[in-house]
Amino acid sequence: MLIDEKLIEYLENLSCLTLSDGEKERLTADLGEILNNMARLEELNAKGVPERSHPFDDVNAFREDEAVCSFDRALILKNAPEENGEAFVAPKTVE
């Protein structure tokens, strides 16, 4: 897959980010490198290996429907870059 400026701009738009020219250049190189590495998998002989959606054979890992105590709010909010004591706060985003 070719990583070019057009694709980077598309991804930038999709993830609502604003990238500088320098960042765009660096990302084009980095993402290209990652894809090249992944492409090496295609060299493997996968003949006769069935297609699957999950690496494990296990199925049905369930929990029972029981409500347990949630986390203390202050503790959960502690991870937020910004909060107001009751809610996470982000720059205004309206769909």
Added chain:
Amino acid sequence: MNWETVIGLEVHAELSAASKIFCGCATTFGGEPNTRVCPVCAGMPGTLPKLNRAVAEYAVRVGLALNCEITRHCKFDRKNYFYPDLPKAYQVSQLYAPICREGRLTVVADGKEKSIGIREIHMEEDAGKLVHDCSGNRTFMDFNRCGVPLLEIVTHPDFQSGAEVIAYLEKLRETLLYLGVCDCKMQEGSLRVDVNLSVRRTGGEMGVRTEMKNLNSFKAIGRAIDYETKRQIEILGKGGRVYQETRRWDDENGVSYGMRSKENAQDYRYFPEPDLLPIEIDDQWLKMIKGSLPELAHEKRERYINDYKISEKEAFIITTHKNISGLFETVSELSGNPLESAHLVTGEIMRLLNQTDTLPEDLSLDGRKLAALVNLVSDGKINRNAYRETVEAVFTRDVIPEEYIAENGLMMINDDEAVIEAVKTALSENSGAVADYRAGKEKAFGFLMGQVMKRLGGSGNPDMARKALKDALK
């Protein structure tokens, strides 16, 4: 040439499970922001979701009730999108192997029966709630609703009118309520409906569709469908073009407006969810779920009509809501008198619900008290007026019927002497009416009857009083 409307629906039903889909946080509606949140539903790195077994079972229940094929080996996928209502920046949903496929629901609209195709039912997690700062530049995020289990029930584009859509939604709501999987409170968002609508020349090629959101009641849905149909026909009639977009319905002003264009915005980049194992529904599990299905509304209707000999109209009213049929069944069983119980529920109880603006879901009445009243009236211990009055007192104040009847002297007077005495007094005090009656004015009888009942304090046995009055007037 005429226009034809083509509609498909996406219904999101919040499941009444006690805990969220992938963690143990409670699903209760409302509450202080971010008090039912843990690292899993807040999307903290390094956490691992685990599927709530009840969610898969509820989904299969709905699939069976809607005559779907159950996907024996199903799995979850990630739907990636950027919006802060989901802290992970993706929603765990099902795209490639939804749990139920290709079902049907038969509805009756405008007197005609129609079978609506269900394309699929899939499980997913709900998103959080955002509050936008009106004056400032910030958005506040409450993740209490994040991870509340949802079923998305998607139909084929089989509807041609608002009436068909409403008939389908009513039947779907009834089914979900009877299955006990969703409380279907539209005002609390536990049942949400998106309408996909396009118009075309009759028999012509499919038109471009729009998707309508923010529809908070069945009435709003009907209005929004009428508005959108008209809007699209007007545009196309003038040679214009309808754009594929999401539109938001503003019920107060009766208009919709475009939210975003779908042409360049959405690319969800779905891929299989690596954090969750696939689900395998074997014969044994499927059989167990089938066996746990409760009796549905249409099955109850048939039973009431066939076994209890209740009229079709009454059976229909009783089964409009699970709470109503539940009350009817309790009263009927305890009194042993299904016909009188049906009259009570479809008559007085429905009237009181309307009069007090009480929704069936909020109905809480003691069936034992009503059963006692049904027996009192059918045994001739109280008359109809006293019965209605006491039912109302039970409904509004939860009184104990026997006490209320005794305190208000409502026990029927079956005492011959008391009745004859009342007739005597009524006749001597109303000689004018007596003369009128004897002169052939039939109407005077009704007046005299009222006078007799009044003297019996409203609790007289009307049959006995009528007979005594007739005898006295001979």
